[in-house]
Every structure is written in C-alpha cells, then in structure tokens.
Amino acid sequence: DADVTQTPRNRITKTGKRIMLECSQTKGHDRMYWYRQDPGLGLRLIYYSFDVKDINKGEISDGYSVSRQAQAKFSLSLESAIPNQTALYFCATSGLYSGTGQETQYFGPGTRLLVL
Amino acid sequence: AQKVTQAQTEISVVEKEDVTLDCVYETRDTTYYLFWYKQPPSGELVFLIRRNSFDEQNEISGRYSWNFQKSTSSFNFTITASQVVDSAVYFCALSGYYNQGGKLIFGQGTELSVKP
Numbered sequence: 001d002a003d004v005t006q007t008p009r010n011r012i013t014k015t016g017k018r019i020m021l022e023c024s025q026t027k028g029h030d031r032m033y034w035y036r037q038d039p040g041l042g043l044r045l046i047y048y049s050f051d052v053k054d055i056n057k058g059e060i061s062d063g064y065s066v067s068r069q070a071q072a073k074f075s076l077s078l079e080s081a082i083p084n085q086t087a088l089y090f091c092a093t094s095g096l097y098s099g100t101g102q103e104t105q106y107f108g109p110g111t112r113l114l115v116l
Numbered sequence: 117a118q119k120v121t122q123a124q125t126e127i128s129v130v131e132k133e134d135v136t137l138d139c140v141y142e143t144r145d146t147t148y149y150l151f152w153y154k155q156p157p158s159g160e161l162v163f164l165i166r167r168n169s170f171d172e173q174n175e176i177s178g179r180y181s182w183n184f185q186k187s188t189s190s191f192n193f194t195i196t197a198s199q200v201v202d203s204a205v206y207f208c209a210l211s212g213y214y215n216q217g218g219k220l221i222f223g224q225g226t227e228l229s230v231k232p
Binding site: 033040041042043044045048058059088090104105106107108109110112 | 120125151153159160161163166207219220222223224225
C-alpha cells in the first residue's frame with residue numbers, strides 16, 4: 001500500500017463550488033505539505049504543517065484553506081473554486097527535523113483538478 | 117532569495133545515449149539541501165537523491181550520477197545509456213538547512229524524451 005494517499009485522484013468542478021482534497025499518510029511523519037503544479041512553473045507550496053497545532057501559509061495560499069485533522073491527515077479546501085485553480089495538486093510528508101538535516105519530502109500520487 | 121533554474125525545458129535523445137540535465141541554484145544559506153525528483157508520465161513524483169551542501173562528493177547509482185559543484189552552484193544529473201523508461205519530467209529542488217518552513221523550491225523541470 002502507498003505511504004501517502006490522496007483522494008480524489010481526479011475531480012471536475014464548477015466555478016464557485018467548494019471542494020476538499022484529502023491526504024493521508026502512514027509514514028509516521030510529523031510534517032505535511034500541499035503543493036500545486038502548473039505547466040512550466042514546477043511545484044509551488046500552498047500550505048504546510050509541522051504538527052496538528054501548527055499550520056503555516058506557503059507561497060500561494062490565497063483562495064485555499066487547510067485542516068490538519070490528525071498527524072496522518074491533512075486536507076486542502078478551495079472555498080470557492082475558480083478556473084485558475086485548475087492544476088495538479090500534491091501532498092507531501094517529511095519527518096521531524098532531527099538536527100541531522102532537512103528530511104526528504106515524499107509525495108502522494110497527486111490530484112488532478114479541473115475547474116470549469 | 118532562493119531560486120532553482122533548469123534551463124533545459126525539453127531534451128530528446130535516442131536510447132543508449134548519455135544525457136545530462138542541468139540544475140543551477142541560488143541561495144544565501146551556507147548549509148542547504150538539493151534534491152532531484154522524477155515525474156514519469158503517470159504523474160507521481162519519485163524521489164531520486166538528496167545532497168547536503170557540505171558533501172561535495174559525486175554520487176553514482178546504477179546508470180544515474182550526480183555532479184555537485186558549490187563553486188558554480190550547480191547540481192547536474194547524468195543518465196548513462198538512457199532507456200525509454202527514463203522518459204519523464206525531472207525536477208531539481210532546494211531546501212534551506214534551517215528549514216525555512218521545510219519548503220522545497222523547485223525548478224521548472226526538464227522533460228526528457230528517450231526514443232527507441
């Protein structure tokens with residue numbers, strides 16, 4: 001079974017609708033992240049969370065919100081979807097900073113979102 | 117500010133050719149981490165390597181090798197005797213040692229096409 005799972009894998013929605021993308025992990029990691037990928041732009045960070053009580057905005061948080069329901073679950077919401085939020089969304093996890101260096105981030109399979 | 121540049125947007129080679137993917141980075145951190153990820157046509161992101169800034173030894177893993185040069189701020193990736201299965205988008209990424217939110221700064225990606 002995959003260590004990092006995302007649901008749904010594909011989603012089509014209409015402008016103005018609220019949608020939620022979910023991420024679960026079994027790696028036991030404390031840190032979780034949401035990125036979006038757009039053609040030619042690489043991946044950009046939306047939100048990140050160091051633990052259940054610690055949530056931080058990333059580079060492009062406007063129009064998004066998140067919820068860390070448990071150590072293993074991190075959800076991304078689009079309160080009122082708009083067409084330019086059409087993208088590939090990735091969840092990632094990494095272990096607690098241990099003083100030995102930046103832990104590697106491991107990514108989920110991605111969610112393809114189309115906003116009409 | 118941190119930045120990663122992958123100047124090669126697309127590369128096309130014939131199977132068994134060697135190919136080098138370039139990555140140039142900018143950072144003011146004295147300690148940092150560099151990563152390469154592979155994104156095959158199926159869309160997931162696969163971790164390939166992490167390199168610490170204080171370790172400039174080159175690394176080889178099978179047909180893959182990485183050349184890290186702090187003097188030129190480059191972390192290039194070479195595939196020897198390329199195969200069709202190497203066709204993918206490859207991303208170089210940078211992260212600060214003191215975490216800076218744990219975020220990865222990604223390059224724009226290089227799309228590698230290996231033709232039979």
